[in-house]
Amino acid sequence: MSAEPVxxxxxxxxxxxxxYEVLLSLVGKSVKTDVCMDGKAGLERVQREPEPRLILLxxxxxxxxxxxIFQAARAxxxxxxVVVTADVLAARDMLxxxxxxxxxxxxxxxxxxxxxxxxxx
Amino acid sequence: MIPVxxxxxxxxxxxxxxxxxxDPDEARRRAIxxxxxxxxxxxxxxxxxxxxxxxxxxQYLSGGFIHDLLESDGGRExxxxxxxxxxxxxxxxxxxxxxxxxxxxxxxxxxxxxVTVLVAYSDAPLEIVDGRSLMLWVIPIAMAxxxxxxxxxxxxxxxxxxxxxxxxxxxxxxxxxxxILALFAIAFVSWLSARALEDALRxxxxxxxxxxxxxxxxADGVLVVDDAGLVQVANPAARSILGDExxxxxxxxxxxxxxxxxxxxxxxxxxxxxxxxxVLRDITRQVETERAKDALLGTVSHELRTPLAAIGGFAExxxxxxxxxxxxxxxxxxxxxxxxxxxLVNSLLDQAQIQAGTLKLTRGMVxxxxxxxxxxxxxxxxxxxxxxxxxxxxxxxxxxxxxxxxERLHQVLVNLVGNAIKFTERGTVSLQMYPxxxxxxxFSVSDTGDGIPxxxxxxxxxxxxxxxxxxxxxxQGAGLGLSISKQLVxxxxxxxxxxxxxxxxxxxxxxxxxxxxx
Numbered sequence: 350m351s352a353e354p355v356x357x358x359x360x361x362x363x364x365x366x367x368x369y370e371v372l373l374s375l376v377g378k379s380v381k382t383d384v385c386m387d388g389k390a391g392l393e394r395v396q397r398e399p400e401p402r403l404i405l406l407x408x409x410x411x412x413x414x415x416x417x418i419f420q421a422a423r424a425x426x427x428x429x430x431v432v433v434t435a436d437v438l439a440a441r442d443m444l445x446x447x448x449x450x451x452x453x454x455x456x457x458x459x460x461x462x463x464x465x466x467x468x469x470x
Numbered sequence: 471m472i473p474v475x476x477x478x479x480x481x482x483x484x485x486x487x488x489x490x491x492x493d494p495d496e497a498r499r500r501a502i503x504x505x506x507x508x509x510x511x512x513x514x515x516x517x518x519x520x521x522x523x524x525x526x527x528x529q530y531l532s533g534g535f536i537h538d539l540l541e542s543d544g545g546r547e548x549x550x551x552x553x554x555x556x557x558x559x560x561x562x563x564x565x566x567x568x569x570x571x572x573x574x575x576x577x578x579x580x581x582x583x584x585v586t587v588l589v590a591y592s593d594a595p596l597e598i599v600d601g602r603s604l605m606l607w608v609i610p611i612a613m614a615x616x617x618x619x620x621x622x623x624x625x626x627x628x629x630x631x632x633x634x635x636x637x638x639x640x641x642x643x644x645x646x647x648x649x650i651l652a653l654f655a656i657a658f659v660s661w662l663s664a665r666a667l668e669d670a671l672r673x674x675x676x677x678x679x680x681x682x683x684x685x686x687x688x689a690d691g692v693l694v695v696d697d698a699g700l701v702q703v704a705n706p707a708a709r710s711i712l713g714d715e716x717x718x719x720x721x722x723x724x725x726x727x728x729x730x731x732x733x734x735x736x737x738x739x740x741x742x743x744x745x746x747x748x749v750l751r752d753i754t755r756q757v758e759t760e761r762a763k764d765a766l767l768g769t770v771s772h773e774l775r776t777p778l779a780a781i782g783g784f785a786e787x788x789x790x791x792x793x794x795x796x797x798x799x800x801x802x803x804x805x806x807x808x809x810x811x812x813x814l815v816n817s818l819l820d821q822a823q824i825q826a827g828t829l830k831l832t833r834g835m836v837x838x839x840x841x842x843x844x845x846x847x848x849x850x851x852x853x854x855x856x857x858x859x860x861x862x863x864x865x866x867x868x869x870x871x872x873x874x875x876x877e878r879l880h881q882v883l884v885n886l887v888g889n890a891i892k893f894t895e896r897g898t899v900s901l902q903m904y905p906x907x908x909x910x911x912x913f914s915v916s917d918t919g920d921g922i923p924x925x926x927x928x929x930x931x932x933x934x935x936x937x938x939x940x941x942x943x944x945x946q947g948a949g950l951g952l953s954i955s956k957q958l959v960x961x962x963x964x965x966x967x968x969x970x971x972x973x974x975x976x977x978x979x980x981x982x983x984x985x986x987x988x
Contacts (some may be wrong), residue, residue: 355838362777362780364777364780364784365776365779365783368779368780368783368784368787371784371787372783372787375787375790383617386960399760409772435771435772435773435774435775435776435779436771437819438770438771448672452775453491453775453776453778453779454775454778454779454781454783454785454808454812455779455782455783456782457779457782457784457786457787458786458787460783469969
């Protein structure tokens, strides 16, 4: 039996972190959440075990930019990366790289369904 | 060959040199005097050489040369006259090379005197006052307004008349009135032509002075750089804008030059025979404002979106989890208002990007039919809520796929159809897709709403205007939708037209290039 999947939340806005946690709790699957509230912590975390199943990644973060974390995560993990950003221009640039790009503000219930789908895989 | 020319030019520059004077007319006259004196020096030299030409080398060697020459008939006058002429011309020329201040007229007056004396002694007395050489008096009269103020033509004429009269009286005659009258007539003509020249030059100088004053006082910098990259003209504004960077600016060919704490905008023009000229402007403030605007845009984009996501997200969850119908309903209202704010933020961002010219369209394949169906699915419910008939019609022969940015086309359609539904209370909203000749296609959105008064039609595509504010109903939106739609359509190489009649309805027609993806 495998350990419960880890969802890594890299987001500097505490309210959004809380929103993600609530949405994940509503998904109805047993997951462990790891939260990094700045870029530096996020960068360190993606280079460490256990490998997250899913990474929710903000782009503009303190200390280290999300793009750098994205590259590190790509190099070190096989995690599904969902870029969630308020910067629509940066989001457009990420479209070709990231697995999924979601722009803020998003439809929370649709996002919940989307998370559920990703974790169900 | 070229070095010889260079030396000749240097020699001419040296020979024709005159010092600068405060009065530009005096400078011009003295420059002419320098040329006349050099020319006459040459003439005197030629006369001297011609005089000694007849005397052979053997006579020269036997030592009797000068003696024979001075004894010969006529040779003596020519030789001594030539020597005296050269001496006086050299004196005039040498004097003319000095800064003379208030005595600037002196070399010219000496020249005129010498020429008059020379003329008086140039022929037999009777010939010079009443015969073949009478016309020689024209020389000092015509020369006077060239090297002295124009009125001196009359002075020269008076001096010549006095000389003629004196000689004439000494020969036992009285006054030669006809000749004197003729000399004054010549003086009058000379005076007139000199005056005409002086007037023209003065007008020219005034013009140039005016241009100079304008150049000195204009707020924009003017910089003229020759082909070698040397600054030819830099007005005070240019000097104050560029400061120590003048030389660097002269080498700059771009439209912008960033200097420490300053941004300067150049508009260059090539001027034939001169080089390059630029009008330059300090746009530091403007650039700062642009940057502040970009920063504001970033703030709007990022700092508004993140809290909106939280507000909307939690409201949705409350709506989902609440058992209380009222609370669910209110949460729904929060969610729908977050949606409105999101739309506004998107519109502001689009508008700013379009204005900044940074909005990029993606290129891909678009199916008009699918676009139409998507719009029907998206907005059909809204039309139904208002009991409107919503017709979507794809005409036969509409291309199956066209080239374009699907997302932006969708945005234009949502805006036009959404507006039509919003501003129509009863009747029909219809969307038509159709083929067009000349590699084009198009769609139209028409409604049976209130219509837009003709006077307001030109304004409806302007940002932050709403064609609907004549109506008593309150309507939502910042009035950016139509402006953005029009600009997006134009970015796509298309055009948008509107026809409307109050009480009948409004039709928007969009024409787009086909650019069918092969």
